[in-house]
Amino acid sequence: MLAAAAMLGLVLVSSQAVAPQEVPVLKANLGGDCSADFMVRGGDGQPVYNATIHVRVRYGFMSVKRSDLEIGTNADGKARVEGLPSKAKPLTYDVHKGDAKASVTQDVADMCHGAFDVPLK
Numbered sequence: 867m868l869a870a871a872a873m874l875g876l877v878l879v880s881s882q883a884v885a886p887q888e889v890p891v892l893k894a895n896l897g898g899d900c901s902a903d904f905m906v907r908g909g910d911g912q913p914v915y916n917a918t919i920h921v922r923v924r925y926g927f928m929s930v931k932r933s934d935l936e937i938g939t940n941a942d943g944k945a946r947v948e949g950l951p952s953k954a955k956p957l958t959y960d961v962h963k964g965d966a967k968a969s970v971t972q973d974v975a976d977m978c979h980g981a982f983d984v985p986l987k
Contacts, residue, residue: 889944892937896923898951900978906943906961907985913943914986917963921947925954950974961986 906917917939924932939945950957956973959982966986 887940887942887944889942889946890937890940891946891948892935894923894933894935894947894949896925896933896949896951896954898949898953898974898978900950900952900974900980901946901948902950902957902959902972902980902982904939904943904945904947904959904961905981905983906939906945906963907983908963908966909985909987911985913941914939914963914966915941915943917943917961917986919945919947919959919961921957921959923950923954923957925951929955952978959984 904919906914908914918936920936922932922934935947937945937947952974954974956971958969958971961968961984963986968984968986970982970984972980
C-alpha cells in the first residue's frame with residue numbers, strides 16, 4: 867500500500883509540466899523595430915544557460931553611431947534583442963560560454979526579424 871502511494875506520487879510529479887522560463891529581452895531603442903531571437907545549444911544539443919551574446923551596432927549617417935549590446939540566455943538557452951535599427955551595417959553576434967564560441971551575422975536590411983539557432987563548439 868505504501869509503495870503504491872509512493873509510485874502515485876512519482877507519477878503525479880513527473881506528469882506536471884515545467885513552466886517555461888521568461889525569455890530575457892534587451893530593448894536597444896536604436897530607432898528601429900528590427901529584432902533577433904536566439905536559441906543557444908551546447909555541443910550535446912542541450913540549451914546553454916547564461917551564454918553571453920555580444921554585438922556592436924554601427925548605424926546612422928556613415929555608421930558614425932555605435933552601441934555595444936550584451937545579453938545572457940535563460941535556462942532554456944533563449945534570449946531576444948529588440949529595437950535594432952532597420953538601416954545598419956551587418957551585425958555580427960559573438961556568442962560564448964566558457965571556452966565554447968560561435969558567431970552569427972544578421973543583415974537587418976535583408977532580415978529585419980532574425981531567428982538564430984546557435985550551436986556552441
